[in-house]
Amino acid sequence: MERTETTKSTSPAIPLQSRPINLPGRILGAIFPAWLRGILRNRKAALGVSILTAFVLIGIFAPVIAPVNPTRMIGRPHEAPSAEHLLGTTRQGQDVFAQIVHGTRTSLTVGFLTGTVVMVIAIVMGLTAGYLGGWVDEVLSLITNVALIIPSLPLIIVVSRWIERPGPETIVLVLSLVSWAYGARVLRSQTLVLRNADFVAAARVVGEPAWRIILFEILPNMTSLVVSSWIGAVLYAVLTQAALEFIGLGNPNMVTWGTILFWAQNNAALLTNAWWTFIPPGVCIALVGFSLTLINYGIDEITNPRLRTEAGLSPTPVKKRKAARRTEERLSA
Amino acid sequence: MRFLLRRLGFYLIALLVAVTINFLIPRMMAGDPVQIMFARFQGRLSPESMESLYQTFGFVRGPLHEQYAAYMSSLLQGNLGISVAFFPVPVAQVIGSALAWTLRLVGLATIISFTGGTLLGVIAAWRRGGFVDTIVLPITGILNSFPYFWLAMLALYIFALHLGWFPLGQAADTDLIQDWSDPVYVMSVIQHMLLPAITIVVTSVGGWLLGMRNNMIGVLAEDYITLAQAKGLPDTRVMLTYAARNAILPSLTGFAMSLGFVLGGALLTEIVFSYPGMGFTLLNAVNTRDYPLMQGIFLIITVAVLVANLIADMAYVMLDPRAR
Numbered sequence: 001m002e003r004t005e006t007t008k009s010t011s012p013a014i015p016l017q018s019r020p021i022n023l024p025g026r027i028l029g030a031i032f033p034a035w036l037r038g039i040l041r042n043r044k045a046a047l048g049v050s051i052l053t054a055f056v057l058i059g060i061f062a063p064v065i066a067p068v069n070p071t072r073m074i075g076r077p078h079e080a081p082s083a084e085h086l087l088g089t090t091r092q093g094q095d096v097f098a099q100i101v102h103g104t105r106t107s108l109t110v111g112f113l114t115g116t117v118v119m120v121i122a123i124v125m126g127l128t129a130g131y132l133g134g135w136v137d138e139v140l141s142l143i144t145n146v147a148l149i150i151p152s153l154p155l156i157i158v159v160s161r162w163i164e165r166p167g168p169e170t171i172v173l174v175l176s177l178v179s180w181a182y183g184a185r186v187l188r189s190q191t192l193v194l195r196n197a198d199f200v201a202a203a204r205v206v207g208e209p210a211w212r213i214i215l216f217e218i219l220p221n222m223t224s225l226v227v228s229s230w231i232g233a234v235l236y237a238v239l240t241q242a243a244l245e246f247i248g249l250g251n252p253n254m255v256t257w258g259t260i261l262f263w264a265q266n267n268a269a270l271l272t273n274a275w276w277t278f279i280p281p282g283v284c285i286a287l288v289g290f291s292l293t294l295i296n297y298g299i300d301e302i303t304n305p306r307l308r309t310e311a312g313l314s315p316t317p318v319k320k321r322k323a324a325r326r327t328e329e330r331l332s333a
Numbered sequence: 334m335r336f337l338l339r340r341l342g343f344y345l346i347a348l349l350v351a352v353t354i355n356f357l358i359p360r361m362m363a364g365d366p367v368q369i370m371f372a373r374f375q376g377r378l379s380p381e382s383m384e385s386l387y388q389t390f391g392f393v394r395g396p397l398h399e400q401y402a403a404y405m406s407s408l409l410q411g412n413l414g415i416s417v418a419f420f421p422v423p424v425a426q427v428i429g430s431a432l433a434w435t436l437r438l439v440g441l442a443t444i445i446s447f448t449g450g451t452l453l454g455v456i457a458a459w460r461r462g463g464f465v466d467t468i469v470l471p472i473t474g475i476l477n478s479f480p481y482f483w484l485a486m487l488a489l490y491i492f493a494l495h496l497g498w499f500p501l502g503q504a505a506d507t508d509l510i511q512d513w514s515d516p517v518y519v520m521s522v523i524q525h526m527l528l529p530a531i532t533i534v535v536t537s538v539g540g541w542l543l544g545m546r547n548n549m550i551g552v553l554a555e556d557y558i559t560l561a562q563a564k565g566l567p568d569t570r571v572m573l574t575y576a577a578r579n580a581i582l583p584s585l586t587g588f589a590m591s592l593g594f595v596l597g598g599a600l601l602t603e604i605v606f607s608y609p610g611m612g613f614t615l616l617n618a619v620n621t622r623d624y625p626l627m628q629g630i631f632l633i634i635t636v637a638v639l640v641a642n643l644i645a646d647m648a649y650v651m652l653d654p655r656a657r
Contacts, residue, residue, distance in 0.1 A: 142343075145343065145347075146343075150638075154600065154615060157600075162624075163362065247604060247616055248619070265486070270490050271494070282483035282486070285480050286475075286479040289478030289480070290475055
């Protein structure tokens with residue numbers, strides 16, 4: 001009480017201009033909102049976010065980083081890496097470094113776009129089923145479980161072949177339609193927990209419509225689950241996209257990480273020792289995958305403290321057990 | 334029993350959906366499906382055989398439900414059509430030999446990966462901050478983020494091409510005749526199976542490890558574990574029969590769910606190693622536009638996954654008395 005009064009009385013005394021405004025802090029606060037700072041405090045997640053940000057920047061500034069046209073023949077076929085061509089050339093004499101840099105854009109766009117569409121479908125299916133319950137839940141859960149059990153990769157391959165229009169758009173479409181089920185299932189079970197919460201009951205009493213309760217009461221309370229499912233979906237999309245393009249179901253004339261691997265395989269890069277054509281794209285995919293995995297581990301640890309790898313939280317920590325054994329031995333001796 | 338019957342009903346619905354998808358895919362695409370699907374048969378088959386092939390895929394004159402009925406009835410007779418790539422061998426026969434190879438490879442690799450990963454997970458949870466928990470777990474996590482097929486490519490490049498430890502692909506020496514009573518042939522098969530199997534195990538073991546570890550951590554916090562320890566039971570007994578047995582149930586459901594995933598991933602391994610299983614055959618079918626074979630493979634893989642799930646359900650009932 002006293003405190004508020006002092007601030008009240010002193011504030012007019014300080015001239016407006018000289019009032020200490022923490023400008024850098026405010027800017028930082030705007031760029032790094034509290035939840036992001038929370039994630040970044042976790043070491044695993046911070047490393048993941050940094051790697052991912054680096055790739056996103058590479059994707060955005062691709063034409064600046066590698067001004068060379070990635071599809072043009074600019075050297076002899078299968079040149080080894082040199083100062084001129086950092087990662088050598090392909091069989092067609094294209095610059096591998098330029099291909100990697102430009103491929104980042106398509107690969108990441110497809111990954112994030114697919115991940116987002118997948119999550120939207122998963123949210124609609126999972127939350128509707130979980131909240132409404134009854135026969136709606138029965139039907140939606142049945143659809144989800146069937147979609148989950150039908151092996152996706154063969155289905156994706158067959159559908160992609162029939163569509164006959166290879167390219168990133170097709171991959172986004174097919175992947176989204178086939179891979180939403182896992183997320184829907186996870187979100188549904190969380191919704192089942194939340195629908196009995198007091199604040200949901202309160203909203204129902206107030207007379208909020210179901211869609212409002214689902215979107216504005218339940219959904220915001222499972223943000224971490226949605227984010228980690230989204231990241232999982234992006235990871236799956238990045239890897240599956242590469243796999244599809246690798247087996248020739250992408251557009252081979254486009255430059256993506258998967259098509260670089262496709263051409264490497266078709267040009268017998270393995271047998272001719274042209275390692276620079278197939279190692280870098282794989283490493284890039286793996287780094288993106290690794291960063292996403294790290295972020296998810298981080299989120300897991302933040303939201304579920306039990307999983308933290310800290311001896312003190314373990315029910316039977318190694319150190320304590322060893323110490324106990326030592327005292328036991330000493331006693332028996 | 335009721336649980337199993339319910340599951341059986343669910344698998345039948347899933348199978349029906351898969352069949353229906355197979356039926357609808359050609360009909361939903363732009364262009365004339367008959368033309369796309371059978372163009373490559375023209376001139377190779379007599380008009381009567383063409384007619385029976387149309388019948389097989391339900392391309393009969395009449396509304397959709399009549400086409401569907403025609404398609405279903407030929408499926409029920411086990412008729413999957415004729416393969417283009419292996420003309421004039423029926424699709425069912427092509428798949429039969431491919432499926433055997435895949436089941437050998439994937440079955441072996443999955444069992445090793447599941448048991449190994451689960452055991453490691455038990456150890457990781459039991460010794461928090463120990464070797465498995467702090468060293469093995471992160472390594473498998475890193476391996477999991479690599480594209481499956483690329484790791485296989487790399488393994489092929491390093492261990493087969495450069496070091497010469499393993500053969501370069503195929504399921505057996507090509508100059509040997511398939512004869513399971515010949516020890517030379519069996520040895521050759523095992524040799525060819527090793528590297529692909531290792532790549533599958535290495536990339537999939539991490540999932541089991543992490544899942545089992547997290548389940549175990551939950552179970553270890555239960556009171557009956559403390560009680561068991563207080564009673565002075567030996568550590569291994571508490572760890573395996575008290576904690577692990579209860580923690581494995583979610584893993585087992587995950588096992589069933591992942592089988593489709595594993596089979597899908599194995600498609601890629603087979604493609605890299607030119608292993609003559611379902612994946613390699615599917616790639617052939619895709620490249621030669623062998624639509625009947627593609628559809629057949631999708632259907633058979635689905636059936637394989639459903640059967641594997643049913644088996645996992647039975648194991649679940651045996652392990653968890655509550656499900657009986």
